[in-house]
Amino acid sequence: MPTKSLRTLLKGFVLLAALPAIASAHPGHDGDHGFGWDFSGGFAHPLNGWDHLLAMVAVGLWAAQLGGRARWLVPAAFVSVMTLGAVLGHGGMSIAGTEQAIAASVLVLGLLVATAARLPLAAGMALTGIFALFHGLAHGAEIPATSAGLSYGLGFVLTTALLHAAGLGLGQLTARKSTVIPQAAGAAIALVGVAMLAC
Ligand SMILES: [Zn+2]
Numbered sequence: 001m002p003t004k005s006l007r008t009l010l011k012g013f014v015l016l017a018a019l020p021a022i023a024s025a026h027p028g029h030d031g032d033h034g035f036g037w038d039f040s041g042g043f044a045h046p047l048n049g050w051d052h053l054l055a056m057v058a059v060g061l062w063a064a065q066l067g068g069r070a071r072w073l074v075p076a077a078f079v080s081v082m083t084l085g086a087v088l089g090h091g092g093m094s095i096a097g098t099e100q101a102i103a104a105s106v107l108v109l110g111l112l113v114a115t116a117a118r119l120p121l122a123a124g125m126a127l128t129g130i131f132a133l134f135h136g137l138a139h140g141a142e143i144p145a146t147s148a149g150l151s152y153g154l155g156f157v158l159t160t161a162l163l164h165a166a167g168l169g170l171g172q173l174t175a176r177k178s179t180v181i182p183q184a185a186g187a188a189i190a191l192v193g194v195a196m197l198a199c
Contacts, residue, residue: 037148042155045139046163051102051196052135054189056160058109059128060167061182064175065116066124074124075164081129082136083157089140098134100197105131107193113171113186116179135160 046052056078063074095101109131111117119127139156143149174181 037144037146037152039151039155042152043159045156046159050192051106053163054192055102055105055109055131055135056163057167058106058113058186058189060164060169061113061171061186062109063164064168064171065113065182066118066121070121070124071168073121074128075161075168077125077129078132078164079157079161082132082160085133085136086140086143086153089137090143090145092141093137094141095134095137098137101131101134102138103193103196105134106196107190110186110188110190110193114183114190116183
């Protein structure tokens with residue numbers, strides 16, 4: 001095994017050791033998580049919840065692997081359907097097992113990156129969109145119908161787009177060195193997803 005892959009593997013193990021802490025870093029979605037219902041609260045939330053953060057970065061990494069138009073269409077599908085999910089959730093729609101679906105999104109998106117899965121663009125957008133719906137639903141119901149609530153939503157959407165961009169950039173940069181690097185990151189993300197589902 002070349003030293004480079006060995007080092008990547010080692011990094012994976014370090015992350016594995018941190019799994020329990022990460023998996024419990026965002027238990028449930030109740031209230032505003034100590035942040036205010038304003039722009040900064042919404043902006044901070046995906047950065048504090050590993051479930052959102054990892055899924056959103058994974059979407060960017062996967063988009064980089066897919067290449068071409070998928071690089072922006074797949075993240076765009078996530079952002080738009082997540083927004084739709086928040087609106088639906090606000091209107092009273094709720095689906096049982098939303099938390100589990102979010103954890104599953106971390107696992108599946110991680111696996112897609114780990115295997116550099118090549119899906120047709122429409123299928124990739126649909127799959128990403130389904131997961132995004134749950135990320136939106138998880139918060140739609142609790143966001144207050146005020147201008148502050150709207151600002152919270154805008155902050156949340158902006159961070160989501162930034163995390164997609166970060167994943168995309170990281171995926172493209174690291175793939176120049178070795179396509180194994182983003183795949184190893186995907187495997188680590190999938191492992192966190194497993195831990196989240198088990199918690
Ligand atoms: Zn959340």
